[in-house]
Amino acid sequence: MDQHERILIGDLLRCPQGQVDVSSFDAAATPGARGGRKEAPAQMDELGAELSELQERLFARGRAEPQQARRMLVVLQGLDTAGKGGVVRHTFGLVDPQGIRLKAFKAPTPEELEHDFLWRIRRELPGPGMIGVFDRSHYEDVLAVRVNRLVEESVWRARFETINRFEAELAASGTHVVKCFLNVSKREQKERLAARLEDPAKYWKYSSSDLDTRSHWDGYMDAYGEVLQRTNPDIAPWYVIPADHKWYRNWAVARIMLETLRGMQLTWPPASFDVAEERRRVARS
Amino acid sequence: MDQHERILIGDLLRCPQGQVDVSSFDAAATPGARGGRKEAPAQMDELGAELSELQERLFARGRAEPQQARRMLVVLQGLDTAGKGGVVRHTFGLVDPQGIRLKAFKAPTPEELEHDFLWRIRRELPGPGMIGVFDRSHYEDVLAVRVNRLVEESVWRARFETINRFEAELAASGTHVVKCFLNVSKREQKERLAARLEDPAKYWKYSSSDLDTRSHWDGYMDAYGEVLQRTNPDIAPWYVIPADHKWYRNWAVARIMLETLRGMQLTWPPASFDVAEERRRVARS
Numbered sequence: 001m002d003q004h005e006r007i008l009i010g011d012l013l014r015c016p017q018g019q020v021d022v023s024s025f026d027a028a029a030t031p032g033a034r035g036g037r038k039e040a041p042a043q044m045d046e047l048g049a050e051l052s053e054l055q056e057r058l059f060a061r062g063r064a065e066p067q068q069a070r071r072m073l074v075v076l077q078g079l080d081t082a083g084k085g086g087v088v089r090h091t092f093g094l095v096d097p098q099g100i101r102l103k104a105f106k107a108p109t110p111e112e113l114e115h116d117f118l119w120r121i122r123r124e125l126p127g128p129g130m131i132g133v134f135d136r137s138h139y140e141d142v143l144a145v146r147v148n149r150l151v152e153e154s155v156w157r158a159r160f161e162t163i164n165r166f167e168a169e170l171a172a173s174g175t176h177v178v179k180c181f182l183n184v185s186k187r188e189q190k191e192r193l194a195a196r197l198e199d200p201a202k203y204w205k206y207s208s209s210d211l212d213t214r215s216h217w218d219g220y221m222d223a224y225g226e227v228l229q230r231t232n233p234d235i236a237p238w239y240v241i242p243a244d245h246k247w248y249r250n251w252a253v254a255r256i257m258l259e260t261l262r263g264m265q266l267t268w269p270p271a272s273f274d275v276a277e278e279r280r281r282v283a284r285s
Numbered sequence: 286m287d288q289h290e291r292i293l294i295g296d297l298l299r300c301p302q303g304q305v306d307v308s309s310f311d312a313a314a315t316p317g318a319r320g321g322r323k324e325a326p327a328q329m330d331e332l333g334a335e336l337s338e339l340q341e342r343l344f345a346r347g348r349a350e351p352q353q354a355r356r357m358l359v360v361l362q363g364l365d366t367a368g369k370g371g372v373v374r375h376t377f378g379l380v381d382p383q384g385i386r387l388k389a390f391k392a393p394t395p396e397e398l399e400h401d402f403l404w405r406i407r408r409e410l411p412g413p414g415m416i417g418v419f420d421r422s423h424y425e426d427v428l429a430v431r432v433n434r435l436v437e438e439s440v441w442r443a444r445f446e447t448i449n450r451f452e453a454e455l456a457a458s459g460t461h462v463v464k465c466f467l468n469v470s471k472r473e474q475k476e477r478l479a480a481r482l483e484d485p486a487k488y489w490k491y492s493s494s495d496l497d498t499r500s501h502w503d504g505y506m507d508a509y510g511e512v513l514q515r516t517n518p519d520i521a522p523w524y525v526i527p528a529d530h531k532w533y534r535n536w537a538v539a540r541i542m543l544e545t546l547r548g549m550q551l552t553w554p555p556a557s558f559d560v561a562e563e564r565r566r567v568a569r570s
Contacts, residue, residue, distance in 0.1 A: 002518040031535070089381045096374045097382055098420075135383075193567045204345035211566055261461035271488040278493055282478045285499055 004138075007032050009255040015181070015238040020228040022180075022221045027185035028244040033175055033251065040247035047254045048094035054258070055095045055131060056267035062268030068249040070174040070279055071127035072260065074253075075137045075228075078182030079220060081192035082243045084135045087182065090250040090255070092133055101126045117141040118166055119158065126175070138163060139179075147219040160230040167236035175244045177236035180253055181224060181242040186217055206259015290319050294540040299321040300466070300523040305513040307506045312470035318536065325532035332539045333379035339543070340416060342551035343460055347414015349554030354413035357545065359538075361420045362512075363467030364505060365495045366477035367528045368535075369420045372467065376542070377418055379445040386411045389420040389439040394496040401428040402444065413462070415544075422558040423448060424464075427512055432504040452521035462521035463545055464507060465538055467528040471502055 012031045030036075062069040074092075076084040090215065092100050112120045118138055126132030142163070146156045167177050184192075188235040193210060196202040213220070232238045239256055243249040297316045315321075319328065347354040359377075361369040377385050388409040397405045403423055411417030427448070431441045462518050469477075478495060481487040498505070517523045524541055528534040 064489050090396060092382055093378070097377055097385055097387055098370060098373050098389070101383055102382055107325050190567060190570060193570075194367050194564070197560055197567060200556075201553050203560070204349050205553050206556075206558070206563065208558050208563060208566070211563075211570055214570055255314050268486050271485075271491075273491070273493050275482055275488070276498075278491065279479070279482045281493070281496055282475060282482060285475060285478075285496055 008259055009252055010239065010259045012237045012241065013241060013252060013256065015232055015240050016229045016230060020225045022183070022225045022228070022240075024241050025183050025242070027055075027183045027188065027242050027243040030245060030248045031242075032255075033248055034078060037247045040251055042253060044094065044251060046088070048257055051254060051258050051261070052095050054261035054264075055099045058097070058131070058261065058264070059099045059129040061266060061269050062159035063128065064264075064272065066128040070176065070266075071126040071128060071130055072176045072178065073126055073130065073132040073134065073256075075134045075139065075172065075177070075179040075181070075198060075255065075268055076182065076253075077137065077139050077143070077224075078243060079184060079189060079211055079217075081189045082184040084182060086102055086246055086249055087180075087253050088133060088135060092131075093252045094254065096130070099129070099131055101130050101132045101133070103132070105137060105140065119161070121166075125170070138166070138251055139231075143220065143223045144213075146223050147216050152182070163231050164233065164236075167231070167233070171235040176260055176264065178256060179231075179236060179238045179240060180241050180256070181228065182241050186214075186245040188244040189214065194232065225231065226244060232271075287404045288425075293351055293544055294525065294537055295522075295544045298526060298541065300513045300517055302517060302527045303514065305510045307468070307510045307513070307525075308526050310527070312466050312468045312473065312527050314527040316527075317540075318533055322530065322532045325536055327459060329375070329379065329536060329539060330450065332543055332559060335383050336539060336543050336546070337380050339546040339551055340384045341494070341550075342553055343546065343549070344381070344384045344414040346451075346551060346554050347412065349557065351413040355461065355549060355551075356411040356413060356415055356417065357461045357463065357542075358417040358419065358455065359542065360419045360424065360462070360464040360469065361538075362422065362424050362428070363507075363528060364462070364469060364474065364502075365498055366474045367467035368468040368516070368531060371531055372465075372535055372538050373418060373420060376539045377416075377532075379539065380416070383418055384414070386415045386417045387420070388417070388516070390422060390425065394489045398423040403447070410455070422510055423451070424516075425458060428505065428508045429498075431508050432501050445511075448516050449518065452518070456520040461545055461549065463541060464516075464521060464523045465541070466513065466523060467526050467534060471499075473529040474499065 009032045009270070013205050058070065058072065076087055078084055092102070101124070105120070105131060108120065121138045124132065124134070142156050142159050145151055146153075170177055193206065193214070196206040228238050228240070242248055294317045343357065347356070361372055363369055368374065377387070386409070390405070393405065406423045409417065409419070427441050427444050430436055431438075436452060455462055478491065478499070483490040513523050513525070526534055526537050
């Protein structure tokens with residue numbers, strides 16, 4: 001770890017406590033980055049090597065002692081084009097696919113709507129030693145649901161407390177919850193939507209409903225502001241990731257994962273067998 | 286595609302029809318490889334770029350036309366240490382995690398045993414546009430189950446036909462099934478097991494039951510031989526991957542995936558909206 005690496009990106013990007021004005025965060029900032037876009041690939045490779053090793057330790061512990069194994073859950077939230085998919089590909093693509101449990105939550109199905117909003121979430125929680133990644137999450141039930149007035153205010157407002165209890169329960173059972181709000185600016189979103197319409201290889205990523213969501217921009221900013229204020233405990237912190245620069249966004253999430261895994265002080269599990277005896281058995285085999 | 290790339294690795298490694306003697310396959314061979322281990326990383330990067338694009342086209346098609354979308358299912362089989370996990374990490378790690386559905390099948394649970402052997406398999410089949418990867422599969426029901434005499438011969442023997450019908454059904458519904466037998470030699474397996482006992486970071490990968498399986502080596506070779514003979518139709522072919530060299534094993538599976546995807550002639554889906562009109566809407570937004 002060189003001098004530069006002593007700067008904790010998690011500290012720089014941790015959402016402050018108290019009232020939050022989302023528009024005050026600079027979506028084009030690159031705090032803590034050593035170089036620019038050009039140096040990003042080499043830095044990602046470097047990060048990837050350590051990330052991979054720590055992820056493997058987490059996984060190995062999960063196999064060796066499933067009853068008391070830790071897990072990690074990374075929640076990715078952000079408006080269309082903020083780059084949730086890009087982070088999955090470029091950041092989580094750095095580590096062994098076997099250790100990642102990925103779930104993209106869409107609009108709830110009729111069956112899901114028959115249950116409490118956390119029902120479908122609980123079914124996708126990571127197992128022992130796994131890193132769960134949610135592309136959208138239970139936060140849509142206090143974001144899209146609120147902005148689109150799908151339930152009464154008293155209903156969605158009560159969910160903040162429900163979510164805090166849920167995440168406290170996760171933390172208590174050994175799940176390290178990390179929440180990333182990918183903060184794209186309104187101007188950058190427009191450019192990305194326009195770019196999808198210029199390239200036939202990107203048409204499939206475009207939906208005309210994206211513009212409906214965009215037309216509620218201020219409503220989403222208010223909703224995100226309240227989410228960040230009401231659901232930001234130390235045991236399940238929010239990070240605000242500037243997302244106008246893709247290279248920075250991917251790198252910052254990788255760094256936060258790395259710092260979280262380092263903090264878990266993961267060691268390899270001890271042998272559950274007599275090593276000397278097994279060496280003899282292999283030699284004879 | 287340079288001259289070299291015109292050699293189809295799939296053709297070189299396709300298991301021949303008819304009776305098969307597994308011991309006749311050279312596990313240390315490297316057919317079709319341009320360089321050796323040193324050149325492998327650069328070649329994997331090169332392959333990865335095209336694999337990623339084709340995988341994204343498959344995925345995009347799955348989104349755009351789920352009712353008629355194609356899928357891919359890669360079955361990985363092989364004895365302990367053959368490198369099923371290594372292929373998942375290094376080969377499938379080349380593409381977007383969002384497009385991969387990975388399932389490692391363990392010994393069946395009591396619930397799974399209450400159902401037909403294909404019940405748990407069907408639940409893990411890839412969705413539209415996805416690449417499913419099975420680390421072990423329904424083939425264990427004619428391999429481990431046979432060698433360990435868990436059911437009568439008449440029961441496992443009838444499964445060859447059941448499997449052929451099942452895979453024909455998959456092919457008919459648009460799933461490209463690719464089956465890879467990772468062929469490790471008995472000598473190399475011994476070295477790999479011994480290596481796991483020399484490195485505390487690998488203890489967790491070792492199980493003393495691996496030696497019990499190893500003690501049934503000849504039984505497994507016979508069982509694999511019959512699998513390769515009886516379940517090798519063109520619509521769900523078996524490839525025999527020499528697996529003593531890890532770099533070759535990973536590269537060969539990547540090449541076979543690439544060749545399969547190329548054969549699917551995947552194009553980007555057309556826009557499902559009026560592009561000019563949406564461009565105007567974005568400009569106004």
